[in-house]
Ligand SMILES: Nc1ncnc2c1ncn2[C@@H]1O[C@H](COP(=O)(O)OP(=O)(O)OP(=O)(O)O)[C@@H](O)[C@H]1O
C-alpha cells in the first residue's frame with residue numbers, strides 16, 4: 316500500500332494497445348458474467364463447473380488491469396491496493412465464494428476505470444493545447460516556389476504562406492496581407508484580431524502558431540523556431556509546473572506517511588481477531604480486508620491533484636497560464652492586489668502631448684537629440700518619443716549617439732558631442748547637475764499636475780526643454796477594479812515609477828491608492844513590507860516590476876503572449892492583454908480551494924465512517940469496495956466541475972460597488 320497515487324500519477328502506457336475506454340469495457344464484461352454466474356448459481360440452472368467457468372471469465376476481465384497495475388508497481392518494489400484486491404478475490408475463490416470475489420473485482424475495476432477516464436478528461440484539456448499547432452507549413456522559397464515543410468524545419472526568417480481559414484504554423488510577423496486572426500487558442504479571447512503588415516502597432520503585426528487565420532491569405536516571416544513558439548513554451552511550462560505540489564498536497568502527503576503504517580498495523584491485528592472471537596480465521600481475514608479497503612486513502616490522495624489539474628486546464632482554456640497547484644491555491648487566497656501602471660493599467664503606448672523648448676533651442680534640435688538617444692532605449696517612454704518625434708520632425712535624425720545608460724526609474728544618459736541626459740529631476744539631482752531655472756521648473760510641474768509624464772532634456776551643459784507624454788488607460792481597467800472590489804478584494808494599490816501627480820490622476824479615476832516615483836527596488840520593498848499582513852498579487856508587465864513580482868505571494872504578468880521573460884518569470888501569466896482575466900483567475904483559485912476542501916471532507920469523512928463499520932463487521936468487503944470507489948469517483952467528479960467554471964456575472968455590476 317506504499318503507493319497510493321495509483322489513481323492519478325502513473326500513466327497507463329500499457330493500456331492503450333486495447334484501444335480507448337477498454338478499461339471500462341472490460342469492467343462491464345466482468346459485470347455481465349458476474350450477473351450471469353449469479354443467476355445460474357442461485358437458480359441452479361447448470362452444473363457447478365459451468366457456473367465456475369462463467370465466474371472465471373468475470374474474474375479475468377475484472378482483474379486484467381489490476382494485475383497489470385499490481386505488476387507494474389511490484390516491479391518498482393512496492394505494492395498497492397490493486398495487489399490486496401487480487402489477494403482478496405483469490406481468497407474468495409479458494410473459499411468457493413465466487414460471486415463475492417467477482418463482485419469485488421467488478422466494483423473495483425468499474426470505479427478505477429471511471430476515475431481514470433475522468434482524470435484523463437482533465438489532462439486532455441492541456442494535451443489538446445499541444446496539438447494546436449499544425450504539423451506542416453507552406454514555405455515560399457526565393458524563386459517564389461511554395462513547398463510544404465515540416466514545422467520543425469522552419470528557420471527564423473522563413474517566409475510562410477498562411478491560407479484563409481487555416482492555422483498559422485509559426486510565431487512570426489506579417490509580411491504581406493491583412494486578415495482577422497482568431498487567437499482564442501492562446502489568449503482565450505474569441506474576438507478575432509486584425510493582423511496587418513503595418514509595423515506601427517506591434518500587436519497587429521505579431522502572429523502566433525496555433526491561432527486561426529480568417530478570410531485572407533497572409534504571408535508571414537517566422538521569428539522563432541518550433542520549440543520556441545509561444546504555444547510550445549506554454550505547454551512546456553504547464554506540464555513542468557504540474558509536478559510542483561501545492562501546500563494542501565504536501566499536507567496530504569505528510570498525513571499519509573503517518574496514517575498508512577497505523578492502518579497496516581490495524582490490519583495485522585484484525586487478522587488475529589479469531590483468537591478472541593468465536594469465528595474462523597477466514598472471517599477475521601475478510602474483516603481485515605474490508606477494513607483495509609475502507610481505510611485506503613485513495614480519495615484523499617486524489618482530492619487535490621484532480622482539482623488542481625482541472626483548475627489549471629480551465630485556466631489554460633481562458634488564456635491564463637497558471638504554474639502549478641501552488642500558484643492556483645495562492646490565487647484563491649489573494650487579498651491585496653498591487654498594479655504596475657505603464658503597460659498594465661495603461662496600454663503602454665504613450666503619445667507625446669507637449670514639447671516645450673527653453674531659450675533659443677529649436678524644437679528640431681530638441682527632437683533630434685531626444686529621438687537619437689531614445690532610439691537606443693526600449694522603455695515605453697522612449698518608444699513614444701521616437702515614434703511621435705519622427706512624425707513631428709518629418710524625418711529620421713542622423714545623429715550617432717553612443718554609450719546609452721538606463722538609470723532605473725529616473726531616465727537615461729548618453730553621449731553625442733558631449734553628455735545627453737533625459738529624465739526626471741531626480742536624475743539630475745543624483746548626478747549633481749543643477750536643476751533648470753525656477754520659471755522653467757514651474758512649467759514642468761504644471762505639466763505634471765495635468766497628469767502629463769514629463770521629462771527634461773539636457774545636452775552639453777544646458778537644458779534644451781521638456782517633452783510631455785500621456786498614456787491611455789486600458790478600456791477594461793475600471794471594470795476590472797470594480798470586479799475585484801465585488802469579489803471582496805478591498806486593498807488595491809498602484810505602484811508606479813512615474814511622477815506622483817500622474818500616478819494620482821490615474822488612481823483617482825479608478826478610485827484606488829497610488830504610490831509614485833518608486834524605483835524598482837522600492838516597489839519590491841513595499842510589497843515585502845506588506846506581505847506580513849496580506850496575501851499579495853503583483854500585476855505587472857515584467858518590464859520594471861520583476862523584483863516586486865518576486866517579493867509578492869504571486870506574480871501575475873499581463874499580455875504575456877510573445878514576451879518570453881514575462882511568461883517564464885511570473886507565477887501566473889495572462890496571455891491576452893485583457894485585465895478582466897484577473898478577477899476570473901482569483902475566482903477560479905478560490906473555487907479550486909473550495910473544491911479541494913470539499914474533497915478532503917468527503918474523503919476523510921467516508922474513511923472515518925466506513926472504518927468502524929468494517930471493524931465492527933457491519934459493512935462487509937463488498938460494501939467497503941463500493942463506498943470506497945464511490946467516494947473516489949465523487950471526489951474526481953467534483954473536481955471536474957472546475958472544467959466548466961464561470962465567474963458569476965454579477966461581479967461586473969457597477970451598481971453593487973456603489974452599495975459597498
Ligand atoms: N528612456 C527613458 N527616457 C526618459 N525618461 C525615462 C526613461 N526611462 C525612465 N524614465 C523616467 O523614469 C520614470 C520612471 O520610469 P519607470 O520605468 O520606473 O516607471 P514608468 O514606466 O514610468 O511607470 P511604471 O513603474 O508604472 O511602469 C519615468 O516616468 C520617466 O520619467
Ligand SMILES: [Zn+2]
Nearest residue numbers: 396611613947
Ligand atoms: Zn482506490
